[in-house]
Amino acid sequence: MIGNWLDIGPVDQIAPGNARTLPVRGGAEIAVFHTLDGNFYALVNACPHKQGPLSQGIVHGTVVTCPLHNWNISLKTGEALGDDKGCVPTIPLKVDAGRIYLLREAVVGRRAA
Amino acid sequence: MNAPMSFEGAARPAGTRERLVVIGNGMAGCRAVEEILARDPARYAVTIFGAEPRVNYNRIMLSPVLAGEKTFDDIVINTAAWYQDNGIALVAGDPVVAIDREKQVVIAQSGRSEPYDRLLIATGSDPFIIPVPGHDLAGVVTFRDLDDVERMLAAAEKGAPDGGKGRAVVIGGGLLGLEAAHGLSLRGMQVTVVHLMPTLMERQLDEAAGWLLKAELERRGQTILTGGDTGEILGEGGHVTAVRLKDGRELPADIVVMAVGIRPATGLAKAAGLDVERGILVDDHMVTSDPAVLAVGECVQHRGACYGLVAPLWDMCRALADHATGAPSGYAGSVTSTKLKVSGIDLFSAGDFSGGDGAEDIVMRDAARGVYKRVVVKENRLVGAVLYGDTADGSWYFDLLKKGEDISDIREALIFGQAFASGGALADPNAAVAALSDDAEICGCNGVSKGAIVQTIREGACSLDAVRSQCKASASCGSCTGLVESLLALTLGDDVQSGPKSVCKCTSFTHDDVRRLIVEKELRAIPQILQELHWTTPDGCASCRPALNYYLLCAWPGEYEDDQKSRFVNERMHANIQKDGTYSVVPRMWGGITSPKDLRAIADVVEKYDAPMVKVTGGQRLDIFGIRKEDLPAVWADLNAAGMVSGHAYGKSLRTVKTCVGSEWCRFGTQDSTGLGVKIERMTWGSWMPHKFKIAVSGCPRNCAEATIKDFGVVCVDSGYELHVGGNGGIKVRATDLLCKVATEAEAMDVCAAFIQLYREQAHYLERTAPWIERVGLDHVKAGLFDTPDAVTRLAARFRHSQQFMQDDPWAKRAAGEDAELHQHLAEVRPLEFVS
Numbered sequence A: 001m002i003g004n005w006l007d008i009g010p011v012d013q014i015a016p017g018n019a020r021t022l023p024v025r026g027g028a029e030i031a032v033f034h035t036l037d038g039n040f041y042a043l044v045n046a047c048p049h050k051q052g053p054l055s056q057g058i059v060h061g062t063v064v065t066c067p068l069h070n071w072n073i074s075l076k077t078g079e080a081l082g083d084d085k086g087c088v089p090t091i092p093l094k095v096d097a098g099r100i101y102l103l104r105e106a107v108v109g110r111r112a113a
Numbered sequence B: 001m002n003a004p005m006s007f008e009g010a011a012r013p014a015g016t017r018e019r020l021v022v023i024g025n026g027m028a029g030c031r032a033v034e035e036i037l038a039r040d041p042a043r044y045a046v047t048i049f050g051a052e053p054r055v056n057y058n059r060i061m062l063s064p065v066l067a068g069e070k071t072f073d074d075i076v077i078n079t080a081a082w083y084q085d086n087g088i089a090l091v092a093g094d095p096v097v098a099i100d101r102e103k104q105v106v107i108a109q110s111g112r113s114e115p116y117d118r119l120l121i122a123t124g125s126d127p128f129i130i131p132v133p134g135h136d137l138a139g140v141v142t143f144r145d146l147d148d149v150e151r152m153l154a155a156a157e158k159g160a161p162d163g164g165k166g167r168a169v170v171i172g173g174g175l176l177g178l179e180a181a182h183g184l185s186l187r188g189m190q191v192t193v194v195h196l197m198p199t200l201m202e203r204q205l206d207e208a209a210g211w212l213l214k215a216e217l218e219r220r221g222q223t224i225l226t227g228g229d230t231g232e233i234l235g236e237g238g239h240v241t242a243v244r245l246k247d248g249r250e251l252p253a254d255i256v257v258m259a260v261g262i263r264p265a266t267g268l269a270k271a272a273g274l275d276v277e278r279g280i281l282v283d284d285h286m287v288t289s290d291p292a293v294l295a296v297g298e299c300v301q302h303r304g305a306c307y308g309l310v311a312p313l314w315d316m317c318r319a320l321a322d323h324a325t326g327a328p329s330g331y332a333g334s335v336t337s338t339k340l341k342v343s344g345i346d347l348f349s350a351g352d353f354s355g356g357d358g359a360e361d362i363v364m365r366d367a368a369r370g371v372y373k374r375v376v377v378k379e380n381r382l383v384g385a386v387l388y389g390d391t392a393d394g395s396w397y398f399d400l401l402k403k404g405e406d407i408s409d410i411r412e413a414l415i416f417g418q419a420f421a422s423g424g425a426l427a428d429p430n431a432a433v434a435a436l437s438d439d440a441e442i443c444g445c446n447g448v449s450k451g452a453i454v455q456t457i458r459e460g461a462c463s464l465d466a467v468r469s470q471c472k473a474s475a476s477c478g479s480c481t482g483l484v485e486s487l488l489a490l491t492l493g494d495d496v497q498s499g500p501k502s503v504c505k506c507t508s509f510t511h512d513d514v515r516r517l518i519v520e521k522e523l524r525a526i527p528q529i530l531q532e533l534h535w536t537t538p539d540g541c542a543s544c545r546p547a548l549n550y551y552l553l554c555a556w557p558g559e560y561e562d563d564q565k566s567r568f569v570n571e572r573m574h575a576n577i578q579k580d581g582t583y584s585v586v587p588r589m590w591g592g593i594t595s596p597k598d599l600r601a602i603a604d605v606v607e608k609y610d611a612p613m614v615k616v617t618g619g620q621r622l623d624i625f626g627i628r629k630e631d632l633p634a635v636w637a638d639l640n641a642a643g644m645v646s647g648h649a650y651g652k653s654l655r656t657v658k659t660c661v662g663s664e665w666c667r668f669g670t671q672d673s674t675g676l677g678v679k680i681e682r683m684t685w686g687s688w689m690p691h692k693f694k695i696a697v698s699g700c701p702r703n704c705a706e707a708t709i710k711d712f713g714v715v716c717v718d719s720g721y722e723l724h725v726g727g728n729g730g731i732k733v734r735a736t737d738l739l740c741k742v743a744t745e746a747e748a749m750d751v752c753a754a755f756i757q758l759y760r761e762q763a764h765y766l767e768r769t770a771p772w773i774e775r776v777g778l779d780h781v782k783a784g785l786f787d788t789p790d791a792v793t794r795l796a797a798r799f800r801h802s803q804q805f806m807q808d809d810p811w812a813k814r815a816a817g818e819d820a821e822l823h824q825h826l827a828e829v830r831p832l833e834f835v836s
């Protein structure tokens, strides 16, 4: 993918099965997830249901269960799974030489609601 | 240092051929030359420079050489005769130090220069060395070439200074590190592997397979420290003596092997002005930014990817040779697979097994054989596979994966492997079971044959549970559950009855099964349960993980290490999450009693952290609202300083012990209800339970503390204490049942401890005492407590034993810095327009 990539630090800052947050001045906070398979994903840290902080949910497979009302959200597409409907924006992410990068445009281009 | 050696090829009609110079006498460099020779042996006059003072050998076989399974001679690919016969000049032990692209010559360390018409760079990779203090001490080695192997063998030979076994620390639990560890341990060294991540080979394996691998290596005597971060390498007299981890642990070492990763060797290319990113940039014909210069192997970056395995190099070499001999074909990138070369451990992984949308996991676990298999299917195509314990089908899966074949026809039998899936009729697992003879043994644990099971089903057992109880098939380890289910389906068709509810969709076992098997089979970790009990998902789900974590905590107090990532947010953060993502903090107020000092500390916190609200709860204490996750540790530090601990208002654990004023003040009070409440709270706080647990102590039957809607309630009377259980004031109100009456406080406390322990050991996760008692019956509870004379004493003793490990204030640890990352942001992004 072409674009500017924002280096947000080494992969070992996030233990597998966990997520951490990245507040954006003037924009929406981002949650960066590390799955038990060793993959990384980034989403806007707000559940499509009622803006629950997805970073605080339990991560299983490539799904996070929202801590507020247990919606299951796909880390790959941001889509609510099962019978629930809704979608949270995903942030393009890549890992290179042990560091995590987010697509800059997607990070700063997004204004808080 | 070995002297440079070189031998010129025999007859070489110089001048007639184009001059091809190769830098790197490794796997890719030589293979490229072989491929070119196979196409057009007369086209080039070839000179190969190699930094290593030896002929070309199979680098991947260094692991078996280290392990003593092969000698160097066994792994040589091209002998000196090959170079001679093919007219190749090998300059070994003399690395190239510069490329002059203008003049088209390379210059070697010895000063020798060699002109070229075409240049091929195949310099491979350099091992990455973590720049911690002490990384340059003697005895710190990498694992890349034969010299490294010789250094390791020398260390193993020498042993420890005191004459004992030599001690090796391997930093890095990836493929290379584990192969080094294996070899060194076969060579008699005591080996410790330090790995930064929580599971081994995390880039190739999922959690389940990583855990199996770790367990096996530990069984073989290696020490595996996952989550270990190297801080420093210590030495004496210039030689390594130990590795110190960042958490302070010190590991004595006579040799340290750094195997934390590789970096493409691009120095020469960069200095020569070629385009380089992570690797040397090449196109589909392995041509660099200079048309006269080709590059191949681990040193290149092709379509954004760098490779660290040989299979892609073979594909690259083919494309390179096609191009170099005038018949360009093009290389389109490779899908890779990994195998670990540790004897006796079969492990295979390929493709993308991160699962996710549209992707479906098919998992098969055979605990008896130590097998774990997982294939990931997406849109009817195989996209990933992890195999542990049985890799016979690895190449078949890899083939399906690379070809992207439609697997819908063999979907059902895919996980059973090629033999099953290509067996036509057998592709349906039910058909495979139908084909078994009547005396085929289905349940190995209890020796039950297919015929016996079918007979049991015909006699009326129409559910899995009924089969289990009537003929014991699948009642023990459960690995034949799938087969028994097939037999049920074959014999009864649609009349099969489903059994009691399983824990979740990941398993067919019920909560009771799982609790029983954890104890019977001594299962001590979540991945072990998933494996031994044949979970059908790779890492469980948000329902089963917290349940298993609790069951393990309850079964192995003091031994089991709590798995934080299996905990619901409130229990991970030790505070209650609010609708706006902030948290509420409730310090414990023992028995509802407070003091000016406590109140002052709470008031100070409310002001200092600008908490928008502080409220008296229904549980007789104060709740501070609107605290941000970053401020939690500081809030706790302040409350700790005033002597207050966590109130666990967030936990599946003891919440509050509500009391009334009792005999000390109240004109009707019969006993010291406040005092008893405080004692009970001191005894029970911190305990993890299947669900939240509330207690109350009322001083007389007027019952001002509402003891008869609590999980455990005490109503004081003149002659002693009435003990009530199973009350609930929540969604569905249930008044307590009277359990018994006792005469003394001590007895009341013992029965309380025993009742809690019985509940902890028997109830299902997320089942409060009220529904538990409704399900099992009050008589069952009474029998468990009172039928054998010392049951109360024994249960209470088990409860108190486990409390030794539970009663440390989680807030104090966080305030002291534990798990700090849970409270901190990664970073903050401030776009330019917001920087003032």
Ligand code: SRM
Pocket: B576, B577, B578, B584, B586, B615, B616, B617, B618, B619, B620, B621, B623, B649, B655, B656, B692, B694, B709, B710, B727, B728, B729, B730, B731, B732, B768
């Ligand atoms: C703070 C408090 C309300 C208050 O302002 O008084 C409260 C607040 C919550 N209660 Fe409660 N309950 C509070 C006393 C009660 C009581 C009264 C009591 O304990 O005497 C009850 C009824 C008694 C009982 O539990 O039997 C009560 C029955 C519930 C229930 C229903 C439980 C049930 O088994 O039916 C839930 C839902 C659940 O647990 O699944 C619940 C769940 C909750 C949660 C945790 C909702 C949630 O999941 O986020 C609320 C958390 C708010 C927060 O951030 O602190 N709360 N809740 C009380 C805290 C008591 C404490 O000091 O720890």
Ligand SMILES: Cc1cc2nc3c(=O)[nH]c(=O)nc-3n(C[C@H](O)[C@H](O)[C@H](O)COP(=O)(O)OP(=O)(O)OC[C@H]3O[C@@H](n4cnc5c(N)ncnc54)[C@H](O)[C@@H]3O)c2cc1C
Pocket: B023, B024, B025, B026, B027, B028, B029, B049, B050, B051, B052, B059, B060, B061, B062, B063, B094, B095, B096, B097, B122, B123, B124, B125, B143, B144, B145, B176, B179, B265, B268, B296, B297, B298, B299, B307, B308, B309, B310, B311, B313, B339, B341
């Ligand atoms: C112990 C071990 C086990 C492995 N196991 C496996 C496995 O099981 N499966 C798998 O697929 N892969 C495995 N690999 C990886 C595999 O060996 C490499 O992918 C492969 O060797 C890369 O080939 P290459 O030619 O690019 O690099 P190399 O084989 O490293 O060859 C590069 C050569 O270039 C030389 N060189 C570098 N700079 C210069 C210079 N300036 N002048 C002259 N010469 C120079 C180097 O000395 C080296 O000999 C393993 C590697 C190791 C070390």
Ligand code: SF4
Pocket: none
């Ligand atoms: S009664 Fe409902 S709204 Fe009120 S605190 Fe309890 S859970 Fe929240």
Ligand code: FES
Pocket: A047, A048, A049, A050, A051, A052, A066, A067, A068, A069, A070, A071
């Ligand atoms: S806010 Fe996420 S499920 Fe309700």
